Amino acid sequence: MASYLAGIQAGLENALTINEKVVVLGEDIVDPYGGAFKATKGLSTKFPERVISTPICEGGFTGVAVGMALRGFRPVVEIMFGDFLTLCTDQIVNHMAKFPGMFNGQVDVPLVIRTPMGGGRGYGATHSQSLEKMFLGLPGIRVVAPCHIHSVGDILQHAILTDNDPVLFIENKLLYPLDQHTHILIEQTDEIPGYPTVALKNFSSGKPDVTVIAYGGMSRELVPLLDKLQIDELNVTAVFPSSLWPVPFETLVHYGTQCERLVICEEGSTGFNWGSELAVLLYDKLSNKLAAPIVRLAAASQVIPAARRLETEALVNAEKIENAIWELMS
Amino acid sequence: MLSSERLDQDILHQFFRKMFHIRVVEETLLDLFAHGVIGGTVHTCLGQEAVAVGVISALNVETDIICSNHRGHGHFLAYCGDTRSLLAEILGHPTGVCGGIGGSQHLQKKNFYSNGILGGMSPVATGMAFAEKLKGSGAVVVQFMGDGAMAEGAVYEALNIAALWNLPIMFAVEHNQYAQSTHWSTQHSGSLEQRSEAFGVPSFAIDGNDVAGVNETAQRLINEIRTQSAPRLLFMHTYRLGPHSKGDDLRDQEELDHHLQREPISRLREKLDQSLVAETEQLVRQQVSTLVSDLRGN
Incomplete structure (x- = not known):
């Protein structure tokens, strides 16, 4: 049975396979490391031009993704820990979420920001938070957080390939190893x-x-x-x-x-x-x-x-x- | 010999018309603001018109991309000359370039994008350059910012990525000397001109009030960027003659007078046929005034 993490990996891989405008940006995401939580494991080997490790500058590469989205790409950004969303909040609030409305519907920003949130692993104050509430109610974005019973890969694939609005995609880090099956x-x-x-x-x-x-x-x-x-x-x-x-x-x-x-x-x-x-x-x-x-x-x-x-x-x-x-x- | 003297009189005259047009539109905006016809805020580029016209005239406006800032009317007009949709936007008409939703600081048309967050467009423009590079379109992105924005961290994250990934982008810095009311020397340490060099982005500092010189250097850099797919920074010394936004100006008259002697439109006017200039000025004033009357419904 597939785990939540395997669902995420499959969603990313399917999206990259189906649409060549999909690019993935984030810190340490290329092989052999494959991301801090291994969500992109194997993907840079299959798609070396479109799975790209960035410098440590969450605001900078989120802005880069916004620019790419404005120019016809469908970028996916990985923020290594959800706590670091504070570093890209200006790009999220005043760029990503604003452009479609502020420019009177003349542009789309089809961008997905994926990030793991949550505690339970003893990481302490700055690597354990669930900060999604900072973005709830913000006009112009969708905040998504599938549980482990959802078909998480399908939801991610939909967000990347079909949703033309920006999506903040929250993955609770304790869900990654869980089996997506339930008998209930x-x-x-x-x-x-x-x-x-x-x-x-x-x-x-x-x-x-x-x-x-x-x-x-x-x-x-x-x-x-x-x-x-x-x-x-x-x-x-x-x-x-x-x-x-x-x-x-x-x-x-x-x-x-x-x-x-x-x-x-x-x-x-x-x-x-x-x-x-x-x-x-x-x-x-x-x-x-x-x-x-x-x-x-x-x-x-x-x-x-x-x-x-x-x-x-x-x-x-x-x-x-x-x-x-x-x-x-x- | 000034570089302007090497350029054809016709081209110089075109530059003059565009610069004067920007000047008249913005003086009109300040007047409309003073009379309560427009609200919100208006950041004018009075005295910086040579930057907008010199740089943007060096681009292929069909394919190249411009990211502008809060002080972007000049960039917009130099890009597309669409005065009607700009004025309509600022007057809040539905026929405005963004339906009146954007307003003065948030303009978008074709390959032109402006936003009112200082430094915020540096990463966005860098991403656009990455997109165009991946597409192989040959397009270059120009991102305008003032010296004030060079205190924002986002700018340096963008410079780093642009150089690291060899992206086709020109950072166009308008060193207009003031960040709102703060003189640049009281908010920056070290050399502004040389900062980008440390990231591997070659920087070129020039007189930003000489439109021909700006255009010549911009053409050279844009050509290098296009052929080498590598970023450049064009650092232009200029001066903001107007207030930051509306009437909020506390500078000494002596300082303003000093810079009035060096402002780009008067400097260019001296080099041109005076009767032709007078004709152009009258025509531009009339065009803008007619547009404003039309839009105000009288």
């Missing part, structure tokens, strides 16, 4: 073409007791938790949109109306985050159908510690989600 019941909806939402259910008939809305790396925690709660005979649906911004709102409302208890969880830090916006949107539609306020889980608002024990305390995990669910049920 899956539904898929395609409210946003190319960026499906998947829902997992640990029951085959009846209503869910609780619905959990989450994205990205949270699937690593939630899939085993659903198994565990099945033994406890608690019906749980876990919904994972791959598009964080814009939000597949109708789909989320659809799942939200199936039960009276909702949990939203994410790995990023609490405070002006994805869950807060989502909760507000959902309250507008569901307020009189809910048995209790929506529970929101996110990382503590603090520096992510390097020490394993402290890092575990700071981040969201299956145990914390389970506790929140039982508290909501009580």
